[in-house]
Amino acid sequence: xxxxxxxxALAGAAFGVWSLLSLHDRLWGNAAFWALLAAxxxxxxxxxxxxxxxxxxxxxxIAGFGGLRRSNPSTTLAxxxxxxxxxxxxxxxxxxxxxxxxxxxxxxxxxxxxxxETGLFEARRETLILFGLGVLVALVVAxxxxxxxxxxxxxxxxxxxxxxxxxxxxxxxxxALGAVFALAGVGEIIGGVAGDVIPKGSxxxxxxxxxxxxxxxxxxxxxxxxxxxxxxxAIGIPLLVQQYGGNPAVIGAVGMLAGFCGTLMxxxxxxxxxxxxxxxELKDQNGVIRQQIGTALPLWACNVAIIYVGAFLLxx
Amino acid sequence: MNYWPLLGIAIVVLGFALRFNPLLVVVSAALATxxxxxxxxxxxxxxxxxxxxxxxxxxxxWIILPVIGLLERYGLQxxxxxxxxxxxxxxxxxxxxxxxxxxxxxxALGMKDIGGHPQAVRPLVAPMAExxxxxxxxxxxEGERDKVKAMAAATDNVGLxxxxxxxxAIASILLIQGVFESAGYxxxxxxxxxxxxxxxxxxFLIHGSRILAFDRRLGRARR
Numbered sequence: 001x002x003x004x005x006x007x008x009a010l011a012g013a014a015f016g017v018w019s020l021l022s023l024h025d026r027l028w029g030n031a032a033f034w035a036l037l038a039a040x041x042x043x044x045x046x047x048x049x050x051x052x053x054x055x056x057x058x059x060x061x062i063a064g065f066g067g068l069r070r071s072n073p074s075t076t077l078a079x080x081x082x083x084x085x086x087x088x089x090x091x092x093x094x095x096x097x098x099x100x101x102x103x104x105x106x107x108x109x110x111x112x113x114x115x116x117e118t119g120l121f122e123a124r125r126e127t128l129i130l131f132g133l134g135v136l137v138a139l140v141v142a143x144x145x146x147x148x149x150x151x152x153x154x155x156x157x158x159x160x161x162x163x164x165x166x167x168x169x170x171x172x173x174x175x176a177l178g179a180v181f182a183l184a185g186v187g188e189i190i191g192g193v194a195g196d197v198i199p200k201g202s203x204x205x206x207x208x209x210x211x212x213x214x215x216x217x218x219x220x221x222x223x224x225x226x227x228x229x230x231x232x233x234a235i236g237i238p239l240l241v242q243q244y245g246g247n248p249a250v251i252g253a254v255g256m257l258a259g260f261c262g263t264l265m266x267x268x269x270x271x272x273x274x275x276x277x278x279x280x281e282l283k284d285q286n287g288v289i290r291q292q293i294g295t296a297l298p299l300w301a302c303n304v305a306i307i308y309v310g311a312f313l314l315x316x
Numbered sequence: 317m318n319y320w321p322l323l324g325i326a327i328v329v330l331g332f333a334l335r336f337n338p339l340l341v342v343v344s345a346a347l348a349t350x351x352x353x354x355x356x357x358x359x360x361x362x363x364x365x366x367x368x369x370x371x372x373x374x375x376x377x378w379i380i381l382p383v384i385g386l387l388e389r390y391g392l393q394x395x396x397x398x399x400x401x402x403x404x405x406x407x408x409x410x411x412x413x414x415x416x417x418x419x420x421x422x423x424a425l426g427m428k429d430i431g432g433h434p435q436a437v438r439p440l441v442a443p444m445a446e447x448x449x450x451x452x453x454x455x456x457x458e459g460e461r462d463k464v465k466a467m468a469a470a471t472d473n474v475g476l477x478x479x480x481x482x483x484x485a486i487a488s489i490l491l492i493q494g495v496f497e498s499a500g501y502x503x504x505x506x507x508x509x510x511x512x513x514x515x516x517x518x519x520f521l522i523h524g525s526r527i528l529a530f531d532r533r534l535g536r537a538r539r
Contacts, residue, residue: 004373011376037375044369050358053365057343064340076389085391085398092387092395093427099380100426100483107506124504128373131380131485138383146390156385160429161378166339171487172374173342175494177328179367180346180360182499184321184353192317221332225488226342229495230325237499248501252492253481253511260477264470268333276433276469280442283458287466288473295474295523302518310511 003122005045007132012041018158021151022071029067030162033059037169056176063166071162073155088146095142102134103127171225178229182237191238203244203312210235211304214255215262222268224259231255240311250311254303261300264292324349367498374490384429396422396430400440408449408464409531412471413524415441419475420516424482431472442468453534460534467530471523478519481512 015038022030036059044052062068076084085092107127110116121129139153161168181187198206210231217227236255240246263269267286277288284290324345331341343364350360384392403414415431422430431437442465449464450456456464480486484505489512493503 007376008372011372011379014379014382040369041372044372049362049366049369051365052369053361053363056365056368057361060339060343064337076391081389081391082394083391085394088390088395090395090399092390092392095383096387096392096427097425099383099485103485104506124502127484127505128376128490132376135379135383139386142383142386146386148386148389152389153382153386156389157382158385160381160385160388164378166337168378169375170338170342171491172368172371172494173339175371175374175491175498176364176367177342177346178495179370179498180350180363181321181324183363184324184349184355186321186324186349187499189317189319189322217329220329223332223338225491226328226332226338228488228491230328232492232495232499234325237496237501241499241501248496249503249507250511252496252503253489253508254515256488256492257478257481257512257515263477264473272433272473276437276472277466279433279438280462280465280469282462282466284462284466287462288469291463291466291470292473294526295470295519298522299478299515299519302522303515306511306514306518310514 001119001122002129004125004129007129008041008044010132010136012038014038014157015041017154018161021073021154021158022162025071025073027069027071029062030069030071033062033068033166034161036062056173059166059169060173068165069162070165071158073159075152075156075159095138095145098138098141099131099134102137103131106130106133174225174229178233181229181233187233187238190234191243194235194239195243198239203240203246204308206235206239206244207304207308207312210240210251210255211258211300211307214259215265215300218259218262219266219268222263222266222270224256224263227259227262228256231259244312245316246307246311247315250307250315254307254310258300258303258307261296261303264296265289318353320352321349323352370498371494374487374494377485377487377490380426380485384427393430393435397436397440400436401444404444404448406448407452407531408445408534409528411448412441412445412468412527415468416471416475416520416524416527419472420479420520423476423479424516426483426485428476428480428483428486431476433469433472437469437472441472449531449534452531453538456534460537463530464534467527471527474519474523478512478516482509482516484509 015034019031019034110126213231218224240251241248273288327345346364403411419431445468446464489508
């Protein structure tokens, strides 16, 4: 049976290569950070929780004190890319399309044919495993077609990875925070408080408070990802899912999108709202936000309606 | 009831708002929450380590970077620019609606770095929108020009935010999966990502009609 462990071996190998290339470029912080992440993927299942915890603390220490830097691996120049893009044309999109196609078509094929009986994939894990397969296929196709130097995909991948930097593990870290919240009983505490504030049994009002909390916390923090474990632990899971029996998939997916509406309205999300205003040399630093509010508010209301209808009216 | 673990939430909110390194903020919040709930420090570090380990699949998505990086080496970004440039000739309204759709579709297929403010909006979409608006409506005032450019940037954000979650192998979807799984509700990525579709359609309709209304308003202001 193919499990996530296969995928973790693949990811561990990728981060290991990136670590070695960083080492070669004398970027010590980057090399150490990616080596620790590679170790987490390769041996995380075989060491104690404490070792994994210390690994996390070490990575955070490197990133938190500015140990990661942008890298500058050799790649093609802008002019070369222009002539290459003219030569290869729209076919350049195809290898990128292989990945979602493999994953989605593969998942459907696996789940709706007798193929499922083979038990080839660990239950509920098939899509992400097929995503990994899609990446490998796309890589082989692109290598055979474009015939780049052997290390090119690793180097160009590292260029992108180092531009993301420590933010690459932020979502995983936030999910871990969600688990610690659950362990510490944060949900029960807030569920108790919120139960006193929100009139009992008012599903719609609770949906409203959940979506409002996602948007407001996102606006304060500038990051919907960070707001998510907080609001899920506070209202999404204890009240909407457990007490009122809502559909967890809708509450999770659309709750996050309600947070994205908050992202459109806050100067805290500088990369999306303030940096472009500067890039475009706008007089008003909040000019982009002003153009987004008119979309964000009605869209937020749509999300409330979608959660209420999708997670409750259609579900029960 | 012991309310102290809620301090962890306050740490997250304040830490992000005050712009400390987010990883430091998250780990401090996790450690504080656990300790205030009565666990000893070693037990909290163990819990954090286990939770991080259990959620490794979220960071697996980065294995796509060599594919994207390789295609960029051969001009993927430049090709995307050529596609956007092909939208020329339309009115500002039609141009931005087309770009909105292009951005939503490519993000939904996992190509969320096609487009973006430095790569596409500043060099292409904003100047094209400005030129198209001037062609239809005549000379624009500085304030109006700024509004057109801001609308181009807004369109990029809306297209990205409400397209990317349709792609299942993206951090936000897997983060949702991880949080629900730790709470005892196992979900699959596709179960979650199909629920991004209704909002994506609403976003297209709402923002698309606002773009067209904005274009009409610019015309009316001059008559």
